[in-house]
Amino acid sequence: MCSPTRDPPVKIRTLARRSRNFECIPIQQEMVSSPRPAKRSRRNRLEENPGGDTPVPLPPPEKSSPLVVFAHGAGAPSSSDWMIRWKEMLGRALDAVEVITFDYPYISGGKRRAPPKAEKLVEFHMDVVRKAIAKHPGHPLILAGKSMGSRISCMVAAEDDISASAIICLGYPLKGMNGAIRDELLLQLKVPVIFVQGSKDSLCPLDKLEAVRRKMRSLSELHVIHGGDHSFKIAKKHLQTTGLTQVEAEDLALQAVGDFFLKELQGSH
Numbered sequence: 001m002c003s004p005t006r007d008p009p010v011k012i013r014t015l016a017r018r019s020r021n022f023e024c025i026p027i028q029q030e031m032v033s034s035p036r037p038a039k040r041s042r043r044n045r046l047e048e049n050p051g052g053d054t055p056v057p058l059p060p061p062e063k064s065s066p067l068v069v070f071a072h073g074a075g076a077p078s079s080s081d082w083m084i085r086w087k088e089m090l091g092r093a094l095d096a097v098e099v100i101t102f103d104y105p106y107i108s109g110g111k112r113r114a115p116p117k118a119e120k121l122v123e124f125h126m127d128v129v130r131k132a133i134a135k136h137p138g139h140p141l142i143l144a145g146k147s148m149g150s151r152i153s154c155m156v157a158a159e160d161d162i163s164a165s166a167i168i169c170l171g172y173p174l175k176g177m178n179g180a181i182r183d184e185l186l187l188q189l190k191v192p193v194i195f196v197q198g199s200k201d202s203l204c205p206l207d208k209l210e211a212v213r214r215k216m217r218s219l220s221e222l223h224v225i226h227g228g229d230h231s232f233k234i235a236k237k238h239l240q241t242t243g244l245t246q247v248e249a250e251d252l253a254l255q256a257v258g259d260f261f262l263k264e265l266q267g268s269h
Contacts, residue, residue, distance in 0.1 A: 065097040066165065066261065067139040069129050071149025073171070074115045077103045082231060083146065086170065090144060093254040094261055097139050100132045118148060122155045129162060140265060143191075144168035147203070147230065151182075157191045166264050167193040168257055171230050174204040174212065181208055189218040194260045196253045198228025219264075223256040225249050 070087055072078045078087075078101035091099040104121050106113045115121070133141060141164045143153035150169035157164045172195050176182050186193075195213075197204050206224065213220050227238035232253070234246055242249075 064265065065095050065139060066142045066265075067132055067136045068094060068096045068099040068142045068144055068168075069132050069153075070099050070101045071125060071143075071145035071153055072101065072103065072107075073145075073147035073149055077107050079103075086146070089250070089254055090168070090257070093258040094142065095258075096142075097136050098132075099144075100128070102128045115148065118152050118155065121152050122159075125152050125156050126159060126162065129156060140165040140261075142166050142168060142261065145170065147171045147173050151185065154185050154189060154193070158185070158188055164191050166261055167191050169193060169195045171197060171201060171232070172204050172209070174209055175202075181212070183212045183215070186212055186216055189216065192219040192260075192264050194221045194223065194257055196223045196225065196232070196257065198225045198230060198232050198234075200227060201230045203230055221256070221260055223253050225253055 068090060070078075070083070070090065072080070072083050076082065078084075083101060087099045087101055090096065103109075104115070105124060106115050106121075129141070129143070141162075143157050143162075143164050144167070145151070145153040147170070150167070150172050153167055154169070156162055157167050167189070174181060174183070195204075195209065197206065197209065199206060206222075209222065213222065225232045225234065226242065226249070227234040228249070232250060234249055239245060239249075244252075
């Protein structure tokens with residue numbers, strides 16, 4: 001008599017969808033702590049579609065990589081260690097075709113003069129942007145800046161002949177030298193903007209920025225680097241409390257920036 005045969009056991013694998021591990025603060029939401037960053041490829045994040053079975057269409061590869069024009073702050077040129085490091089990190093986070101940095105005339109060639117009013121640097125900044133666009137036509141344009149450079153980037157984005165897809169403000173100087181809140185420019189913006197701010201940045205109190213964001217017409221998000229100063233430097237004692245390293249805290253910010261751009265890129269297609 002033949003004994004019954006049994007099929008070999010079937011291994012079942014459970015697929016876990018990756019979570020969006022970053023700290024972006026949309027308007028009217030509370031600030032929450034972020035977990036450690038999860039590494040995901042840019043293409044995988046584009047292809048995710050949690051809302052249904054229809055795949056999200058990908059833009060042509062040659063058009064999806066953004067062109068980033070990255071402006072320095074008032075006190076240090078594009079050759080500073082901070083600017084070089086963040087240029088490289090932004091390029092990786094955004095999968096950029098190029099991150100272009102430059103020096104404003106008052107600080108170029110090793111000069112150490114005080115910066116003029118930001119409005120006087122807009123035309124020079126626009127010329128840099130126009131040349132960058134001519135070099136990489138068809139790529140989405142992102143205007144990024146550190147402190148003063150982020151404020152001038154917002155001014156450039158408001159110009160009629162500049163079509164930016166997004167603005168990245170790293171340490172936006174919301175307070176002026178006299179302590180007044182400078183919100184007029186932000187209230188005029190129509191381009192999506194993400195703010196990356198240190199919680200201990202005296203030039204941009206978070207409660208004041210949140211009040212401005214509630215009045216802004218353009219879409220905005222905020223990522224807070226807890227314990228970070230105007231340049232995002234975190235004290236060792238604070239790092240020990242949170243269990244994060246300086247690099248991990250910055251990685252969370254970069255992931256927030258990358259996801260913000262991808263969301264805007266998908267929304268434009």
